[in-house]
Amino acid sequence: MFLLNNTNNKNYKKSYPTESDVIFDITEKQLGNIKNAAWNELREGSIVCVVTSTRKVSTFCKVTAIKGLGDKDADGGETFILCGVVIAKLMPESNMGLLLSKFSVKHQYLTNSKFSIGSHVAEMGSDLDALQVKTRHGLKSISELKEIIS
Template identity: 75%
Template sequence: MFLLNNIHDKNYKKCYPTESDVIFDISEKQLASAKNAAWNELKEGSIVCVVTSTRRVSTFCKVTAIKSVEEIDSDGGEMFALFGVVIAKLMPESNMGLLLSKFSVKHQYLPSNKFSVGFHVADLGTELDTLKVKTRSGAKTISELKG
């Protein structure tokens, strides 16, 4: 499971008006940082949660596609978009720091369970697999969503 950093509340619908289901994007420059190497582990079917300025974990999506998009970043580099559909909600939503502490999540780029500067993609592996979320078909764990 992956956490994605959108704490600056980028509006993907506005940025990509001709694309549907964009849930996150990242620039070529951001990908050049070793901090964001986990982007390369994302694939169709991955479970992700995009964290916004509220710093709350609430909505879980299943990745449907990852592709280069026509938008160019401010440095003239390529942009890559992550497409997905909502598959679950955490009810009630939870403060990211408190949730990660509760599950004893340790990640080198999440000091004090907060995103470090320039860090956008966290692969949490199986750390939140036992977290129960609400789906259309009832309560499930993240592990069950992966299966």
Template identity: 80%
Template sequence: MFLLSNVHNKNYKKCYPQESDVIFDISAKQLGNIKNAAWKELREGSIVCVVTSTKKVSTFCKVTAIKGLGDNDSDGGETFLLFGVVVAKLMPESNMGLMLSKFSVKHQYLPNNKFSIGFNVADLGTALDTLQVRTRNGSQSVADLKG
């Protein structure tokens, strides 16, 4: 499972009105930062949670596609979009730091369970697999979402 940082509350619907189901974007410059190497591990079917400025974990999405725009952004590189659909909600939503502490998550770029500067993509592996979330079919674990 992956955590993605949108702590600046970027509005993807407004930024990419011609695209539907965009849940995250990242620039080539950001991907050049070793902290974001986990982006390469994302695949169709990956489970992600995009964390906004509230620092709450609430909505889980399944990745449906990853697409490069072939553009030249302000830094002269390409922008990449992540597409997904909502598959579960955490009810009630939880403070990211407290939840990661509860599940004993240790990640070098999440000091004190907060995103470090320049860090946007965290691969948490199986650390949250036992977390119970609500789906259309009732309560399931994050591991069940992966399956």
């Protein structure tokens, strides 16, 4: 499971009007930062949660596509997007810092349970597997969702 940093509240529908179900983007320059190496672990079927400026963990998506846009951004690099569909909600949503503390998450790029500067993609491994989320089939743990999706 991955946490993705959109604390600047980028509007993906507005930014990519011709693409469907965009849930996150990242630039080649951002991928050059070692803090985002976990991007290389993302696959179709990965479970992600995009954290916005509220710093709340609320909506979990299954990645349906990872695309390079073949563009050249202001830095001369390519932009990559993640597309996905909602598969679960945390009810009630939870403050990221409190949630990570509750599950004793230790991550080198989530300093004090917050994204460190330059960090956009954090792989959680099994740290949040016990978290219970609401799906259309009732409450499931992240671990159960991983099994269903794989």
